[in-house]
Each structure stands twice: as structure tokens, then as C-alpha cells.
Amino acid sequence: MRHIPPSAGRRLRALAAVAIATTLLAASACGGDSGGASSSADGGKVTLRFTWWGSDTRTKLTQQVIDAYQKDHPNVTIKGEFGEWSGYWDKLATTVAANDAPDIIQMDEKYLREYADRGALLDLKKAQGLDTGKFEKDTLSAGEFDGGLYGLNAGINSFAIVANPAVFKAAGVAIPDDTTWTWDDFARISAQISTKMNGKAWGTGAIGTNEAGLNLWARQNGESLWTQDGKLGVSPEKTTDFFKYVVKLRDMKAIPSAEFTSQDMNAPLDQSAMATGKLAMSFIWSNQLVAFSKASGQELKLLRIPSADGKASDNGSYYKGSMFWSISSRSKHQKEAAEFVNYLANNTGAGNILLAERGVPPNTEIRSAVTPKLQPADAASAKFIQDIGTELGDPSPAPPVGGGQVEKIIQRYTTEVLFGRQAPDAAAKAFLDEVNGELK
């Protein structure tokens, strides 16, 4: 009666999404009482609500920044609301639907478009007091679509390969030159490690456990997982090639068994095969390097994603926003909210507290100020982001509404292919059909 089964979270989210749409419609009919006008309260007390998800470390750091900001702005009170990932989205959906959204929202790429398309987020281009002049080129576009900026990049990420030097050493294999390696090299080296380690460890985790792998594969072939106007942009042929490569890795024994991989997909980070030293390499987001290093107790290394032709500049890498700052379109204090977001993004003091906990700062000045203070793993991922800066392809469009499900879907089809239950071409077709069905 009281208990909500795990699957209910999804149902609720879908339901709340419907509710968001309806309430927003209703609310917009009543006229915009929430515009910037009411925020002109000169000297008046303003209370902003600021919500984020994340670990306890993040909460402590963020609270320090809030305290520092309040000291400089005695008329502003900021109330932090935080929670862990899955509860965060249920709660946000409910509060937004009920027209009681927090003013400043930490947003994820997966849901950014979903909220923005329904008019729940403010176009930050129109916000006063927010300066993006110092941001590195291309880092803004991740939160930009339909001519508006709905999420301000809060930290840069890039899809990468994480390597465990200890496993390489145990296998007697040298860490390859990641600026020139190809997918064939990657498969060969991984297979070599698996053979040498003989069941104690494997060369690499499977590609295809994350949609970013397919996106990079598509980008290397002149396509892209999503198009700018929010559709699927990858063709069945390239998706088939992708799944064929998954099969190739399996047949060469470059990756662990299908059973092992499917279990590993669902393991929490600190119990995953990479963190427990059973893999020499795996696919991760660069800001996860810290967590993986901590969990494995090893000094892990980031490598570039292989390319088809051995040129790192052709591997399709892009800067992803690890997360975003968004402002509620119904906020009564949009100006103050924008000023606070500006502080988070552009103030050196804030940067020195937050460091790279949310990803490498996109503001180049903050980044150079912060870099010397970083812990080794953070510094390594910051250096990686800096190094690949000259090799990037075009920015990757944000996923469309409904695109948030694609990770689960691709994991399922990768599992099907690994177990040999579906041929690559059949899996590719079914995968694309299912993703298309999710898009509205």
C-alpha cells in the first residue's frame, strides 16, 4: 500500500511529465506573474532555492560556496536541497509539475531538453548578470538548442578509455600510444591482455554498455547519435557495424563473457570490474576517473578513444557537460538566480572551493587558477581535457525528449548480441526502432 516498487519511479516520471505539461499550460494562461520585474526588489531579502544531486563531498563543497556567496550578498539567502540521483528526478518532476520548482537546478544532459521543451527552464541568454565570455568555445553548445541556452555547462567531461597500468604490467603489455591507435589495435591489445591474464583479468569492458560509445562510433563515420533537431541520426548500417565490432571483441576474447558483462553493467561503480582490477581498460566519462581511482586504489590513466584511421583528431570526441546549471522559468527571482549561477561559473573563489568535483571548469580562467590545487586524479582528468582540446570534432547535440532511456536500451541490445541471441543487423534494427518509439 505504501511501498513503491522500483519500476514505479519510471511510471511516476512519465506521469509527472504529463503533469508538467498540463500545469505549465494552465499556468501560462494565467499570465506571467513570475517575470524578472518582481526581482527588482532593491535591498529586499531574497530567498533562492538551489537543488543538486550527488555525494556527501559535493554537498559539503557546495554548501561552502553558498556560505561564501551569502557573506558577500547579505540580502540573498540560498537554501540548498540535495538528494541522490534517482530520488532527485522524482522530486524535481513533482515540484516542477506543481509549479513549485527550485530557482536553481542542477540539470543533467539526459533531462535537459525534456524540461526545456516543456518551458520549465529559463533561456539563460536572456538572463541578466550571467556572463559566458570566458567559457571555452564549444562548451556552451551542449546546453544550447532551438536558439536558447537552457543549461550552463558546470563541468566538462569527455568519453574516454580508462586504463589500469597495474593490469597492463601484470600482463606484460605496454600501454599503447592512444594518439594513433585504431579500433583494430584496441581489439588486438585487449585480446592479448586477456590471453596473458588467463581468466584473472580481461583486456577491456564491452563497448555498447553506454550510448556514448555508439555516438562516437557514429561521429567517426560522419553521423551522430542525435541530430540538432532532436531525431535519431545514426543509420542502421553503422549501428550494425557497431554491434559487429562488439561481437568481434567477444570472439577475440578481448572482453569478459556475456554473463560477466551483463552483471557488470548493473554493478555500482565501486563494485564494477574496472574498480576491482579485473579489467585493463574500460569506457568511462573522464570525470569518473577520480571515483574509479579511489575505488580501485590504483593510479588509473585516461586514454583517447581509438579511431578508424589512427588519427586522434578523427575519433569524434567532444566536450560533454558533466552537468548543467539551469534556472526555473517560474522563478520569482530570476536576476538573483542568474547572478548566483554566474558566481558558480565565473568566480575564482567559488572555483577554488568546488575545484573539479563537477568536472573540469569550462571557464578557462578558472580552470588555470584551479589546476595547481587539484588532487592527482582530478589533475589527470583536467590535463586530459586540456590535451584533447585541439582534436575535438563538432559539439554533440543534446539528446531529445525521451532520449534519456537510450542507455538502458543499448545495454539490453548489447547483451542480446553478446549472448548471441540476436544477430548484429537484427539488433541494430530493433534498437533503432525502440529508440524511435521512445522519442516523441
Place this chain on the structure above:
Amino acid sequence: MTTETLHRSVAARRTSPVTWARIRPLVIHVVLAGSALVMLYPVIWMVVSSLRPGNEIFREPGILVKDLRIENYRLGWNALTEPFTRYLLNSAAVVLGAILGNLVSCSMAAYAFARLEFTGKKFWFAIMLLSIMLPIHVVIVPQYILFSHLGWINTFLPLIVPKLLATDAFFVFLMVQFIRGIPRELDEAARIDGCGKAAIFLRIILPLMVPALATTTIFTFIWTWNDFFSQLIYLTDPHMYTVPVALRGFVDSTSSSSWGSMFAMSVVSLVPVFLAFLVGQRFLIKGIATTGIK
């Protein structure tokens, strides 16, 4: 001769049921104890894991503790923004409010449905039963809007006040069934002695329905104590977090989680539920057996 053989064969046939009758309880007990152990394994594993250093938790599948460490409890107690005592107290406040609300309001509603005559009684009873089947997801957004207009977000009021309006239809139904089992003659006798409807409720029905009240108390306790979703939605300030909401703070799927602390605090949060069940178990069974709810 023939009768003797007959006797003997009967006796022989009888011995096997006799030994079976002796073995049967043993077999049943072994099977039951075995199943109970299987059911309890996750809980035992959790208790054991809470006594292990964090990095050993998922490496050791067994349930034998080699070196007993209680540091998870010490660390977990203070790991979040507030000491865990705060969350326990918050949960206790919500639970107490919910129990009081349910006891007062549900018993009154149940008395009305079981004993009083009013227009549309059958209709309202059906509506009440229907509301048991209404999933929380349907009502959560309208409720949230209502409570946010009242300015009750981030207080315990949205979690307690509805209970004062007999919204937990399950308990109303449970008590209605119980009151229907109380002989009407008692009411009539009280009436002859000059009791009004209120006095009958207070002096006759209420004292007799203690088992149903106890059942309600225990169920409300367990359900409210374990309720995660509505507490997550309505409580936004970390000072107001309850135990289930706070527990989720230990796990973050996007980075590493402090499992040891979480298991330790989970064990702590299980203790009140366990005690409540231990104390109330007798009433619980009595209440359910006498109300006809299976």
C-alpha cells in the same frame, strides 16, 4: 488364527503411521527453519556487512566476520550533514503524529460506517474502499500543489494532517470489520442505560476494539517509518530529513558510495521496527484474526 494375523497386520500397518507422526513435526520444523534462514539471509548479510570495513563488503560473500569493526556505526552516525539522531527524531515525530491521527480519525470513521445510519452510507463506503486502490502517483501532484499553497512544504504537516482526516482507508476498513463483529446487544444495553451515540463509541466500542487499534498502530508505525517517497517529496531541508530519506544520502550511483555506513545505519533504523513488531506481534495476530481480513 485368522483374527491373530489380522491383528498383526493391522498393528504392522499402524506402526508406520505412528513413526511418521513422530517424524513429521521434525521434518516440518527443519523445512520451516531452513526457509526462515533463507529469508533472513539478506538481513544477516546486512548486519554482518555493517561490521566489516567498507572495501571488504562485496569481496567477501560469506557471513562470517573475521575482525569485528564497529567504526561503520561511528562514521555513519556523523557522515551526513546532521548526526543520525536528528533523522531518528524526525522519523519518530512523523510516526507518532501519523499513529495518533490514524487512531483517532479512523476509529471514528469506522464507527460511523459500522453502526450509524446516514444517507448514502453504502455509496460513501464504496468510495472509501475505492480510495484504497488509488495509487499514490495519481494523487501526489495535486496534493503537492495543495500543500505548497498552504505553505506546508518542508514541514511534517503534509505527512501528518491527512491522517487526521481518516485518509488511510485500509485502517477504516479494518476497524469497520472489527466493529461489525461486536454484538449489537452491547450497544442496545448501553442505550437503555442512557448512552448516546458518542458515549456508546467511547465507553463500549473503543475499549472492545483494542486489538484493532493495536494492529493499526503497528502497521502505521511500520509503514510510516519505511515510507520513502512522500517524505522525499515534502521534506526538502536536510534538517527535516527522516531516516529513509537520509539513508539514501549514503548511496550515490554516479560516484562511490559508503556502503559500510549505509548498512550500519540501516541496521540502526531497523531496530525500532523490530521492537515494534516484537511488542505488538500478539495484538497484530489477534487483530487480524478477529477482523476477518486475510
